[in-house]
Amino acid sequence: MSSRPSKEVIEKEMESFNTIETPVLKEELFVHKVYDEIAEHFSQTRYKPWPIVEKFLITRPDYSIGLDVGCGNGKYFNVNKKIWLVGSDRSEGLIKCATKYNSGLNNDAIVADGLFLPHHDNRFDFAISIAVIHHFSTEERRIEAIKRILSKLKLKTGQALIYCWALEQENSRRGYKEGMDQDILVPWVLQKKQEKRNKKEKVGVKDETVKESTTNQQQQESKELETKMRYYHMYKKGELVENAEKAGGVVIDHGYEKDNWWIIVKNA
Amino acid sequence: MKFLTTNFVRCPIKACDSSPDSFPLKFQDTTLIQEEQDFNPQFIAAMLERLDWPAVVSVASDLGNNSLPSLKPENISWEDQENSQLLKDLHTLLLETKIVEGKMVCRNCHHIFYIKESIANFLLPPHLAS
Ligand SMILES: C[S@@+](CC[C@H](N)C(=O)[O-])C[C@H]1O[C@@H](n2cnc3c(N)ncnc32)[C@H](O)[C@@H]1O
Ligand SMILES: [Zn+2]
Numbered sequence: 001m002s003s004r005p006s007k008e009v010i011e012k013e014m015e016s017f018n019t020i021e022t023p024v025l026k027e028e029l030f031v032h033k034v035y036d037e038i039a040e041h042f043s044q045t046r047y048k049p050w051p052i053v054e055k056f057l058i059t060r061p062d063y064s065i066g067l068d069v070g071c072g073n074g075k076y077f078n079v080n081k082k083i084w085l086v087g088s089d090r091s092e093g094l095i096k097c098a099t100k101y102n103s104g105l106n107n108d109a110i111v112a113d114g115l116f117l118p119h120h121d122n123r124f125d126f127a128i129s130i131a132v133i134h135h136f137s138t139e140e141r142r143i144e145a146i147k148r149i150l151s152k153l154k155l156k157t158g159q160a161l162i163y164c165w166a167l168e169q170e171n172s173r174r175g176y177k178e179g180m181d182q183d184i185l186v187p188w189v190l191q192k193k194q195e196k197r198n199k200k201e202k203v204g205v206k207d208e209t210v211k212e213s214t215t216n217q218q219q220q221e222s223k224e225l226e227t228k229m230r231y232y233h234m235y236k237k238g239e240l241v242e243n244a245e246k247a248g249g250v251v252i253d254h255g256y257e258k259d260n261w262w263i264i265v266k267n268a
Numbered sequence: 269m270k271f272l273t274t275n276f277v278r279c280p281i282k283a284c285d286s287s288p289d290s291f292p293l294k295f296q297d298t299t300l301i302q303e304e305q306d307f308n309p310q311f312i313a314a315m316l317e318r319l320d321w322p323a324v325v326s327v328a329s330d331l332g333n334n335s336l337p338s339l340k341p342e343n344i345s346w347e348d349q350e351n352s353q354l355l356k357d358l359h360t361l362l363l364e365t366k367i368v369e370g371k372m373v374c375r376n377c378h379h380i381f382y383i384k385e386s387i388a389n390f391l392l393p394p395h396l397a398s
Contacts, residue, residue: 024397063314065276084315086276088390095387105305105363108273112390116397118280118381120291 005187005227013185013229023137030185030231031135032090035072038188038228039093043073043101052257053130054079056161056264064125069114069149070132074098077107086119088112114145121151127160131260134164134233137183139243142233146247150267158267159252162244163260167234170259182236185229235261269388272362274327275319279374279381280390289376292323295330298370298383305363309355313346316358328361 005013020026035042057079060066064083068076071087072094085107089095098109112118114132127149136142149160167182240261241251249265256262278284278291321340328336344351372381372388381390391397 024394063311063318065318082311084272084311084318086273090391092387092389096385099386105308106311108270110269110273110277110388110390112280113392113397116280116282116390116392118277118390120276120278121285123276 004189009227010185010187010229017185017229017231023141026137026231027135030137030229034188034228034230035091036093038190039073039091039097041190042188043094043097046073046075049076049079050130050163050258050260052255052262053128053161053163056126056128057083060126065123067117067119067124067127067149067152069117069127069129070135071095071098071109074102074107074109076128076130077102077109078104081106086110088114088117090114115141115148117148117152119152122153122155122158124152125154125158127153127158128162129160130163131165133162133243134235135231137231137233143243143247146244146249146265150247150249150265153267155267160249160265161262162240162265163257163262164235164240165232166256166259166261167236168256180234182234184232184234186232188228188230190226190228191224237261269367269383269386270363271327271331271365271367272315273388274367275323277372277388277390279377279379281374281377281379281392281396284374284376287376290374292320292326293372293381294375295327295367296371296373298331299368300331301366301368302360302364303366305359307356307359309346309352309359312355312359312362313344313351315362316341316344316355324362331365331367333361 017026017030020029053076057076060080060083062082066083066085068085068087071089074087077085077087077098081104083106087098087107087109089111090113092111095109095111103109129149133142133145136145146162153160167180240263241254244251244263244265248268250268252264252266254263274292274295278293284290325336325338341354344354346355366386367383368386370383372383381388
């Protein structure tokens, strides 16, 4: 039995998404609100660093200073202990997870919007932004987000590694592929504990003590599935490079990894 | 928020971008805790080079610490025994001092950002986020 919503349900959600007037409100309802709601659960699924991100971080010169824009639960915070990393994310829920699970000597986490980064221009040696920019709902805002990151980098030497979800998914169960609409809603199925229902039936154990029956009652709290939809713009081959160039950047390397397009970009 | 981080954040409001007053923020009504951390003198010496020292002095003073020299200690080699106390003190200030509650005020636009339960929040109200 699949707990994923049907195609019809997703299409209906997409219709209501499309009627929302501004991109800001679209992202508020279909990105930020969702991440706050799924933060703890989402965080539990994020711990494996992607190889190219890991490599990028490990190859930074010792004691470089960097940003992690849209850091989520901070899963990249401790890859390299010889750098200073300031992570930021729109979701307070995820920043709480970052401080709880991944905080370390060499990093810190703050709540901030990628389009309004509270940092100096031209100061940082590097930045990463992993799986974040695809959550902006217009091309203009995605380019602006790259521009904001570039503006924080040191002029000649600063480098940013940026990942966005690819339309061309290799072996994904989701089966998205070329030719599809690039703007989609992706369901996140959340197990939500429901209020105790007044179920009286016994759960098969005989001779229960009072204590045991309380335990049973707690187990009866039915776990209900709740689906949250996140908005994504899936990047076509070449599109991320193009966005970065429109943002005024020079792409020094790019590729495809784990169903994502990535670039390493610096200021022109 | 760690003390060190105060050296890397400023007011995010566009109109303050070019104002020198958007950094450092002014810290008010703060609650601090000291959290013990491993001491890595090499890390501290490297950070020292990258810090905006007047901002360190300013924020320290906001937090009630007026003991810092007004000029940045220069050429501090971490291997030099002579520097070990200085680096230890800086370690205590920069990495072990955490602001758990408080306000951060932009000296240019006077907007107030809050720190709650150790988390600094720089999100803007809708009318400023454009
Ligand atoms: C797929 S998660 C990736 C998190 C993390 N970078 C990682 O690799 O595990 C996307 C993240 O982008 C953040 N995000 C979305 N829109 C944002 C915005 N406008 N500003 C800052 N962060 C944003 C979300 O809150 C979420 O943490
Ligand atoms: Zn300001």
